[in-house]
Amino acid sequence: MKAIHTRGGKALVVGITGAPGAGKSTLTNKITCELVARRKSVGVVSIDPSSPFLGGALLGDRIRMSEVSNLDGVFVRSMATRGALGGLSQTTSDIVKIMDAFGKDIVLIETVGVGQDEVDVINAADIVLVVCVPGMGDGIQAIKAGIMEIANIFVVNKADREDADQVVVDIQTMLDMSSHSDSQKTPIFKTVALTGDGVNDLVDSLLDDFKSSRKKSEALEERVKEEIYCLVEKEVARHIRAKLNKNGKFETVVKEVISRQRDPYSVVEDMVVDLINP
Amino acid sequence: MKAIHTRGGKALVVGITGAPGAGKSTLTNKITCELVARRKSVGVVSIDPSSPFLGGALLGDRIRMSEVSNLDGVFVRSMATRGALGGLSQTTSDIVKIMDAFGKDIVLIETVGVGQDEVDVINAADIVLVVCVPGMGDGIQAIKAGIMEIANIFVVNKADREDADQVVVDIQTMLDMSSHSDSQKTPIFKTVALTGDGVNDLVDSLLDDFKSSRKKSEALEERVKEEIYCLVEKEVARHIRAKLNKNGKFETVVKEVISRQRDPYSVVEDMVVDLINP
Numbered sequence: 001m002k003a004i005h006t007r008g009g010k011a012l013v014v015g016i017t018g019a020p021g022a023g024k025s026t027l028t029n030k031i032t033c034e035l036v037a038r039r040k041s042v043g044v045v046s047i048d049p050s051s052p053f054l055g056g057a058l059l060g061d062r063i064r065m066s067e068v069s070n071l072d073g074v075f076v077r078s079m080a081t082r083g084a085l086g087g088l089s090q091t092t093s094d095i096v097k098i099m100d101a102f103g104k105d106i107v108l109i110e111t112v113g114v115g116q117d118e119v120d121v122i123n124a125a126d127i128v129l130v131v132c133v134p135g136m137g138d139g140i141q142a143i144k145a146g147i148m149e150i151a152n153i154f155v156v157n158k159a160d161r162e163d164a165d166q167v168v169v170d171i172q173t174m175l176d177m178s179s180h181s182d183s184q185k186t187p188i189f190k191t192v193a194l195t196g197d198g199v200n201d202l203v204d205s206l207l208d209d210f211k212s213s214r215k216k217s218e219a220l221e222e223r224v225k226e227e228i229y230c231l232v233e234k235e236v237a238r239h240i241r242a243k244l245n246k247n248g249k250f251e252t253v254v255k256e257v258i259s260r261q262r263d264p265y266s267v268v269e270d271m272v273v274d275l276i277n278p
Numbered sequence: 279m280k281a282i283h284t285r286g287g288k289a290l291v292v293g294i295t296g297a298p299g300a301g302k303s304t305l306t307n308k309i310t311c312e313l314v315a316r317r318k319s320v321g322v323v324s325i326d327p328s329s330p331f332l333g334g335a336l337l338g339d340r341i342r343m344s345e346v347s348n349l350d351g352v353f354v355r356s357m358a359t360r361g362a363l364g365g366l367s368q369t370t371s372d373i374v375k376i377m378d379a380f381g382k383d384i385v386l387i388e389t390v391g392v393g394q395d396e397v398d399v400i401n402a403a404d405i406v407l408v409v410c411v412p413g414m415g416d417g418i419q420a421i422k423a424g425i426m427e428i429a430n431i432f433v434v435n436k437a438d439r440e441d442a443d444q445v446v447v448d449i450q451t452m453l454d455m456s457s458h459s460d461s462q463k464t465p466i467f468k469t470v471a472l473t474g475d476g477v478n479d480l481v482d483s484l485l486d487d488f489k490s491s492r493k494k495s496e497a498l499e500e501r502v503k504e505e506i507y508c509l510v511e512k513e514v515a516r517h518i519r520a521k522l523n524k525n526g527k528f529e530t531v532v533k534e535v536i537s538r539q540r541d542p543y544s545v546v547e548d549m550v551v552d553l554i555n556p
Contacts, residue, residue: 001541001543002541002543002544005535005538005540005541005542005543006538006541008538009536009538220536221532221533221536224532224535224536224542225528225532227542228522228531228532228535228542228545228546228549229515229518229519229522231542231543231546232518232522232546232549232550232553233511233514233515233518235546235547235550236511236514236515236518236550236553236554237507237511237514239550239554240507240510240511240514241507244506244507244510250503253506254499254502254503254506255499257283257502257506258287258498258499258502260283260284260286260287262283263279263280263283263284264283264502264505264506264509265279265280265283265509266280267506268506268509268510268513269513271506271510272510272513272514272517275510275514276514276517
């Protein structure tokens with residue numbers, strides 16, 4: 001990872017998220033095809049936290065994805081995380097960096113928006129597409145809180161359904177009410193991923209962002225800071241565990257907490273003082 | 279939290295997890311009623327990471343829960359985490375401790391098994407019920423990897439469906455194949471949460487565990503260690519962020535990483551050396 005760092009920073013990283021069944025995989029597939037048709041090289045990271053043990057779309061996804069992965073200039077990495085998401089954001093970030101260093105123009109990260117780790121993954125993208133569909137309860141309820149705030153582009157997929165326009169209106173209303181001034185400029189696209197309708201316009205917009213995305217230096221600074229914080233915390237945590245385990249007193253303290261002679265909070269206060277100012 | 283520590287450690291903490299739609303809320307409700315009928319006081323922590331924005335069961339859940347919460351000796355705490363799960367395990371652990379200190383005999387934690395934070399929550403329970411249902415693809419696929427290993431009791435809910443016995447057979451086969459010797463003794467109960475069928479036997483088993491659960495001192499030691507590690511890491515992380523932000527060099531380093539003069543991994547190595555041995 002050290003060695004490739006100087007080669008990176010060129011790819012546009014696009015996060016694609018939305019509820020299960022919104023057609024994210026099909027859309028990712030169609031976006032990839034369109035990008036390839038425009039002579040872009042594409043990396044795809046597909047994160048599937050619940051499959052193969054909940055829901056049954058995985059096999060279909062793989063088939064669709066393997067179709068795309070035969071295209072020139074496309075590399076697909078599928079990750080079934082099987083319930084244990086710890087470290088997902090770091091692993092994904094590393095894979096994205098490798099694809100970037102390898103020279104991919106665009107890296108697509110596709111994931112269901114559930115859990116802090118996934119939100120972290122999506123936050124690390126340059127652009128976030130949030131995919132909504134008609135018919136998942138009230139339109140506005142189909143959009144998850146927390147995900148809404150990070151959307152740079154909304155896509156109403158399955159837009160051939162009759163209530164699609166209502167979903168667009170609902171999203172627009174929500175954006176208009178938003179306190180973020182940026183939100184009010186968030187574009188909404190309608191697509192039918194199955195047929196490819198609307199994907200052209202969406203890709204136009206992505207490639208426009210490709211040109212202008214270098215401007216977001218403030219966000220980039222925050223992201224790099226966050227990455228360094230996380231790496232430092234991970235390293236320090238490893239040291240702390242090793243240090244505590246070597247310390248014979250730790251076992252005694254644990255027993256005292258279990259027997260309720262001491263409480264863990266005071267114990268931790270003492271430990272932290274020792275660790276910060278040894 | 280410090281002040282109540284000496285009062286805790288008496289409650290049996292039961293984690294209830296399983297796929298969405300498995301009937302966890304209804305089952306939790308029926309278990310609560312049965313426990314109350316046996317003159318136990320019950321705390322319920324209901325964690326709903328995706329609702330109210332995905333799926334529509336929430337309102338029903340609240341109604342069912344508010345019914346239970348009117349019973350004597352029952353306290354219900356419902357948490358809609360809305361996509362941002364960070365800190366969930368600490369918050370839940372604190373709520374459980376408060377209920378324990380307050381004198382609840384049994385604390386039930388109900389949650390969909392998705393995400394690392396949730397697995398941590400469930401891992402902190404004395405006993406973990408994994409709820410399966412017929413008709414969610416192949417029986418064996420309905421059980422999530424990662425969750426399976428932590429199950430102390432399997433419940434096949436909606437057992438009035440015709441393929442329920444096949445699910446029991448599938449789980450039993452899986453347990454027989456397991457490398458964990460403990461797994462082979464994991465009991466499987468059949469329930470129909472809607473009518474309450476089978477809940478009696480399940481509660482018998484829980485209360486048996488109530489008596490014998492004090493034996494698991496090894497697991498308890500691991501759990502307390504893990505809690506102390508996590509609290510220490512959180513505290514130290516806070517100090518690290520504050521320290522880095524005060525350090526004028528940090529901004530420079532971030533800029534060097536962005537301009538690709540330095541890579542974040544080497545930067546972090548240097549920082550950690552400074553932090554561990556200042």
